[in-house]
Amino acid sequence: MNMMKNKLNDLELKKIEEEKKNYEDNKSISIEALKIVQSSRGWVSDELITEISKILNISESQLEEIATFYSQIYRKPVGYNIIKYCDSVVCYMMGSDNIKCKLENILKIKIGQTTNDNKFTLLPISCLGNCDKAPVIMINNKTYSNIKISYIPILLEKY
Ligand code: FES
Secondary structure (H helix, E strand, O other): OOHHHHOOOHHHHHHHHHHHHHOOOHHHHHHHHHHHHHHHHOOOOHHHHHHHHHHHOOOHHHHHHHHHHOOOOOOOOOOOEEEEEEOOHHHHHOOHHHHHHHHHHHHOOOOOOEOOOOOEEEEEEOOOOOHHHOOOEEEOOEEEOOOOHHHHHHHHHOO
């Protein structure tokens, strides 16, 4: 196993130190530190939770709690593209469950899983604030509104 994978690199350490100057509370610094690690590695492993907790001087369980609460932090490897479908009430009423099923069928994965080619991970997300354009999905940072089932294969082709 590559041990460096389990250690914060110099750039990550430098960025985390900078964030320490920007925030006073541990929670905000923790979120920023988790985001820094995720942006360079795609997700945050248990080993890196340990590393971050040491340099921020907070307990691993506290940091784990913050990482779990903050749904944009991934605690296991994810695919190159992340598809999030809104499973909140308005989207649900507008057919988000059918959207989810179509995505699962095309990608041959279930919620929380990643395709064999590592291209897509499928995750649920709470209301994206676009309820008037439900159902809504996000792929990476782009939001797609009024999604129709027939459009999904065409949409995935773009990625
Ligand atoms: S319920 Fe889906 S965007 Fe609000």
